[in-house]
Amino acid sequence: MSNFNKQTGSSTEKAGISSPEITNASAISQIKNKRRQQPSVEELISGILSENRTALSRAITLVESTNPEHAEKANEVIKGCLPEANKSIRIGVTGVPGVGKSTFIEAFGKHLTTFGKKVAVLAVDPSSSLSHGSILGDKTRMEELVKDENAFIRPSASGETLGGVARKTRESIILCEAAGFDTIIIETVGVGQSETAVHNMVDFFLLLKISGAGDELQGIKRGIMEMADAIVINKADGDNIKKANLAKAEFNRALHLFPSKKSSWQPKVTTCSAITKDGISEVWKTISQYFEMTHENGFFKTKRKEQNQFWMMETIEEKLKSDFYSQPEIIAELEKIKKAVQNNEISPFAAAHLLLDKYKKI
Structure with a gap:
């Protein structure tokens, strides 16, 4: 209990009366x-x-x-x-920021769950190179899919990983498959032509594009286009339908300039609208045709084996790098060597060899 002092404008507590404890100490201990x-x-x-x-x-x-x-x-x-694990189909979805990846994945995921598919979405959000923070807002953008009992959405930060995927996306796929999800969708950060990492962990690589944004010219370049198994022109609705069809024709012409894929699959171009849901079923039809063909000709299993080998080598490199930078001797020497390189007292190449020789002796 307290009295208010009019002169000082403050309240004072009466002697002998203490404030009640708002939270029980035992409850706090139990929570901890x-x-x-x-x-x-x-x-x-x-x-x-x-x-x-x-x-x-x-x-x-x-x-x-x-x-x-x-x-x-x-x-x-x-x-x-x-x-x-290994009982699902893995689909990678990529495209430049603003192409509508999250909206497309929600519409596509809802389409799959309507006929009994169990869908896991591993969405990778870009991390800031300065603060290293990430918004992780995919669950907010997929507000309908997140409520679907046959869907699971897990956003992860890309961190310092190149290729638009999180450091542990590969392992997360295995866990989702073991949990009974038969369709795994990986949404990348959309980093342009540095998508080799995601391409090496999925069975089908889908590239989202939009018309009227100068994107048609990108179709003539190689890079990511050679990795795509299908190109989907999103936002084909309203006044944009005509532009989307023109873009489709441009990409079809561009795809015929590329050499044949090892899978013998000819990449297809379709249009869709994630808002109106038009064309979504055609996207799944294209993906189904791909899986039917690659299972028949044996490419599906061959690709999975090659990917397992690729990720073994990637893990070795990651482990070696992590172990190198965690050694106390290297940590102590690294700052000295950095200053020497900055002052042109030693070349960067000689400095690297010096540190690596030191690491070998540890």
């Missing part, structure tokens, strides 16, 4: 202890295989963690889920 409790490897694997979304989310968080203590546990979870 609960937060500290982490599910075991067995609990996570069991939860994922029983299609528990919470277990799946916690496992992906564990996999994405940069804490060295979590790496071993994450590997055990992946190992336990691996026998139940």
